[in-house]
Amino acid sequence: MSALELTLRRTVMAPLYLDIISPDNLSGKRWREIGDYIVWEGNRKVKLRSLFKIEGEAEANLQDTLIEIVGDMSRARRIGYRMSGGVIRVRGHGGLYVGESMRGGRIIVDGDAGPWLGANMAGGTIEVSGSAGDHVAAASLGTDKGMTGGTIIVKGDSGSQTGAWMHSGLIRVSGSSGMFPGAHMRGGTIHIIGDCSGRAGANMRGGKIVLSGKLPTVLPSFTFEDIRSQTRVDKDNVEGPFYVFSGDNNEGGDGRLFIKKASNPQLKWCEKFLEV
Amino acid sequence: MGLEESTFRDVVCTVCGCCCDHLEVTVKEDTVVKVKNACAMSTSKLLNYMNERIMKPMIRRRGRLSGCSYRDAVDAAAKILLKSRSPLLYGWSLTSCEAVEVGVELAEEVGGFIDNTTSTCHGPTILGVHEIGESSSTLGEVRHRADLIIYWGCNPIHAHPLHMSRYTLLSKGRFRKSRSERTLIVVDVRRTDTAKMADMFIQVEPNKDYELISALRAAVRGDEIEQDEVGGVPTDLIEEVAEMLISCDFGALFFGLGLTMSPGKSENVDAALSLVRDLNSKTKFVIIPMRGHFNVNGANNVMTWMTGYPYAIDFTRGFPYYNPGETSAVDLLARGECDSALIVASDPVSNFPYKATCNLTSIPLITIDPHITPTVLCSDVVFPSALVGIETSGTVYRMDGVPLVARKLVEPPRNIRSDIEILRDILRRYRNLKRLGR
């Protein structure tokens, strides 16, 4: 399948609103037409052509469409907004709000991504080879619905509030995560393979958080349940053993926190609650 | 105003969010000579407001700031904004609501970002309110009814010196006549001067407020806490405090930057708001943030009614968009996304983290301020302005949203204009230049 390639021509010093760049909008379009698309660079409207060198071709079929973006997009927002199919690959920093409200398809970021990666995501897959910012899969301000489906894979680290208000779907972070993974979570699964800075699952009412690395302490509003030898994340088995906590009781929640025993000797105190 | 000595009563103070309105200020020959009823900060401001004043507009030429005509400064400012793709308009808490209104109009016209100092004081509080809401009241309710008062992560003795005597612990209310009818709990990482007045002081480990509030919420629900201590506080004590919270008639929780500035930020506030919300199913409880900076609450209010959002508003695309963390001053600067800035009545160069400040000083910078500040020293265009509540009047909002008028007491120095005039002139010039195609 052939790719539509957008190469950034110059440094951008203002916020760049690229919600138009998605397979849904660009598939089947001629590059001339694409070049005429207008986006906001700060308070100016500019043609896509003046920002990017546009090469290649966008496939007519949405599912076959591949868009490659080359350059530092760290000041860009909303690449892949509401996309429902096809592939976007960013070679460089992906910017803020990559894949917001995405419904299907795939986004690959070869580099880091900014905050609000996959916010309000409903379906599809996002893979980030570097690290992601804060609020991965977050809900928009004031609402109680974040990610409702799909998969986010971050090879590096993620910031704080990863998976906040998540209702469904999967987030896997290979590196470490900031504070509050799964805050206010209602459902879905978060797996953090590295360390977590703390307060995992704060205010969660449902869902599952698996922490393979170190967690400084468990919030006092969680109840120790059991020790399990392994658990499932998506289709995979993750080997433990894990301390399992339920909570957040403050919200009458029934979420599950799996914390790897071997990485967290400081939590040994909870073993006294084990029924012998 | 004349040579006679005259005394103004019921003057509204312009220092902190208490907006005490019982000051007596004596003025002679357009100078404040005596201040009564005020706290140390307020007295210092009223007696020293003429120190280090900027006396005329300045423009940077060949690396140096030098005096210029007002017209030239307005022209230079308008041209900077006209060229700019994403200007940042920041400050707004030490000025009047009327000036903020013009500021929002200017931000909309130039297609920029407008943020006020909320983003670096109680911004996280507002983010918490978006999620939880708040059970709150005016300060008078606390004065009349509260039998339990909590100061959490704040130190009113130093930051809001008259808060206790006018509104809380030491005030005389209809249903609570004296100190002995109230209980004070202070939660802090330090044994502050406020803590010394408390009936119960709870010393929490730094950055453990969230854990402690979670434990308190659990204890208020009646859940068992499995850990022996939380954040350095023994579980027994937490349970005792929870019992105090439940059994009071009317509790008031005041919190400060100890919650908003520690890691967790909005989530810390979220927890405190949730605690108070939960408590309302058992008794009456209110929560009030200790807003610090004079009229910062007014700036929030004006921006909210004009745009729907309290701070960190993005007008670049011609409509208001809001997302602190994306559209707030420190983040915009840290990412290097602004190409000019207009600072009104604030000193970000002193207050912003180093990296953000570096980006601020490397773009064209316009400052409107009565005094010489580090921000002024780094600016390209400087407007001296009159002080609201001393040299010009204006509406201000107390921390609990009670609006007051801060009155003019003396004439400003010659040729020094109010923020409103300056902003209007910049706006007018900007529109003219735009119409002329610059």
Next chain:
Amino acid sequence: MSREIAILNGTVFDPTNRIFGERMDIFVKDGKIVGSASSKAQRIDASGKVVMPGGVDIHSHIAGSKVNSGRLLRPEDHRKDVEVKTPTTHSGVGYSIPSTYTTGYRYAKMGYTTVFEPATPPLKTRHTHEELDSTPIIDKGCFPLFGNNWFVMEYLRDGKVEECATYVAWMLKALKGYAIKIVDPGGVEVWGWGKFLRHLDEKVTHFNVTPREIIRGLCKVNRLLNLPHPIHVHTNNLGNPGNYTTTIETMDTVRDMANGSKPIVHITHVQFTGFSGSSWLNLGSGAPEIAEYVNKHGHVSVDLGQIIFGDTTTMTADGPFQYFLHMLTDNKWVNMDVEVETGSGIVPFQYKRSNYVNAIQWGIGLELALLIKDPWRVFMTTDHPNGGPFTYYPRVIAWLMSRKARERTLSKINRTARRRLTLPSIDREYTLEEIATITRAAPARSLGLKNKGHFGLGADADIAVYDINPSDMDVLRRKPAKLRRAFGQACYTIKNGAVVVRDGKILKSPFGRTFYVESQTKPEIESNLLRSIETRFRDYYTVGIENYQINESYLRYPAKVRCEAEI
């Protein structure tokens, strides 16, 4: 320069002057209605169109601290509805709690030119005025809250009605307020302790006075002060099953004070207090009973508080009710108690067609409008934003005018609710003159605004021209979407003699006036009062009396309405 406009050949509805759909011309000069115009007048061809006075909204929460707290609470509400800056308008946000500019524009686009904010906490009324001053085009005013005021409760407890009247007169003047608003009398004070008050005759803790005494007392005060608008009452027990009896009891408690044919009590958003039944399960419509009472008693007027299915933000000074709603829905909640005076609460809410209770509520509002015979005593409101945003008025008009529109909605609501409502059996369809009455003429008369809501000579030139051909009414009733569109986008809105809207677009946005009343009491009475409350004021409030009062110069365009007090 004189500005003249001639609106020619329109079909005019001016119920006040008994003009019911006559083909005639309307002339405007210098902001007033005049008898003729010179040849220089701007000519507007209104043939085949309906011409009505500008709309008057008697009850819409558009400004003040609780409205702003609602805005602050709900960034998600703003995000879905934004207004982009244009050469003639400012940007803003809309939906259930629009920003100030957007509020003004959207009212004007619907042909509304006067709106009253019905609940301002006196201590924060300066805030209300700031927002009203920031709301373009429309004329406006606000009603300060008195029903839980300590001074009022103390005066009435001690039987000092005249002192109470002097105090209220001073307050209205000091606050630049327009009418006496009473919300959950006594109940909000009790809520200051987190407690609830259930009956009209239950004593208010610490104050030894009952809601009934407060309502009766303030009704007398209103009469003594000769205020243009009757007491504006949000009854106790709002939102509780069976509360229609409280509503009727509240209306009946002042019956003996009736004075000729003029209403002396206005019960607001009566839908919310029109529930029959004893629980949420057997909730029913109390509309028939309330309508019967209103039909039989001339001393009462009501407004609807019609609900609209969808998302909105509820906000009232009724703090305890809002807490109840928060517990019911688990939605986020703001509470703001105001010292000495009142409280308020805010909860986002979604009215669902499939929900039994909501469907009943929807039915109650429409039943009231259709069962109350005299359109001069029932006004159209959604209690914006409590029942729904004011931008849905065209939808309410369509429901009232078209049986078909009602049937369409009825077919989609909860089935049990549909079975239990009287609404399906009601045939009445509002006529255009009845719509003109309930949306402009009647509210203007109730507010005592002599120059509003009609086209008499000298009246304010606030005019709406709608793209409705009265001869097509039968067709329109079958196509309610067209009716909605016509009332949603005025062809012309003329405010104060200037064309501000054309074909639903804002041409210019001048600022309107703010009405407030000054009831002249005898000077010595007022100075005695001020002396007597001076100390108490300092004891009660955390601000000084000097800083509490609002000067006339604080308002952008103040418009004083004078009346003569009997004291």
Next chain:
Amino acid sequence: MPKIQVTLLTGRSLGQGRAKEQGKLSELYLESVACCEVQHEDLQNIGLEYGNNIRVTSNHGSVVVKVVAPTQPLPRGVVFMPYSIWATQILGSDTEGTGMPTYKCIPCTVEPAIDEKIMSIEELTKKFPRKRSRS
């Protein structure tokens, strides 16, 4: 060189509040804010006395200020600096997506810097980068 790990709080103090109103170029302002409060035993650990200069270093920067006695008692391992341009030299700009940088609970080190000078406001403002060319 002795060096200790501490948690830094920045905040308002009555002195800072009062001195700010005197003027930010005043001697009093520099005296009241270009300082760091360190608890007595912590100070002894690095062999210093109140009045000496210290260097406070975080992940984001480093600054020299005077060490002073706490006006309000501090727990061990916690130091306090008033809000000022000196404190901001060592603050990070990350806001956790909230707009609010971390002003409190910042891991730092404190070490003696007896012979180093405290920079003045003018010097500190000159440290910031010059204008980007106006394009």
